[in-house]
Amino acid sequence: MASLAGINRLEKEKFECHNCKKEFSDDEIRDTWKCPKCGGYVLIYAEDEETNTKITLIRKVANEVKVGDLVHLPGGLTEESYQVLDIKNYGSKLSIALKNHGVHKVSLNEPINCRVGAW
Numbered sequence: 001m002a003s004l005a006g007i008n009r010l011e012k013e014k015f016e017c018h019n020c021k022k023e024f025s026d027d028e029i030r031d032t033w034k035c036p037k038c039g040g041y042v043l044i045y046a047e048d049e050e051t052n053t054k055i056t057l058i059r060k061v062a063n064e065v066k067v068g069d070l071v072h073l074p075g076g077l078t079e080e081s082y083q084v085l086d087i088k089n090y091g092s093k094l095s096i097a098l099k100n101h102g103v104h105k106v107s108l109n110e111p112i113n114c115r116v117g118a119w
């Protein structure tokens with residue numbers, strides 16, 4: 001499986017699994033962004049001081065993204081997220097239709113920042 005370590009990130013990030021009520025270090029989770037104990041998505045509390053951004057994320061492989069998810073575009077973590085309206089699969093690529101943005105094309109194994117909240 002491809003490593004998801006190359007995803008774009010904010011300067012300060014904390015990682016926590018709510019199922020296990022446990023915090024993890026960067027090293028423990030940065031290849032998968034899933035909990036080593038229960039396999040669920042790890043919640044990422046990400047902060048950028050310069051833009052006063054404090055957001056909560058999970059990180060998915062593109063083929064795990066679902067209709068209704070809120071997606072941050074690459075390089076757009078301090079900007080708005082876009083709701084997934086539709087997903088079409090073209091072999092090794094996905095075509096993700098985003099509300100107020102249009103179609104975003106990605107590889108099946110591309111890591112995606114999904115917005116789940118703020119803090």
Ligand SMILES: [Zn+2]
Pocket residue numbers: 017018019020021035036037038039040
């Ligand atoms: Zn867990």
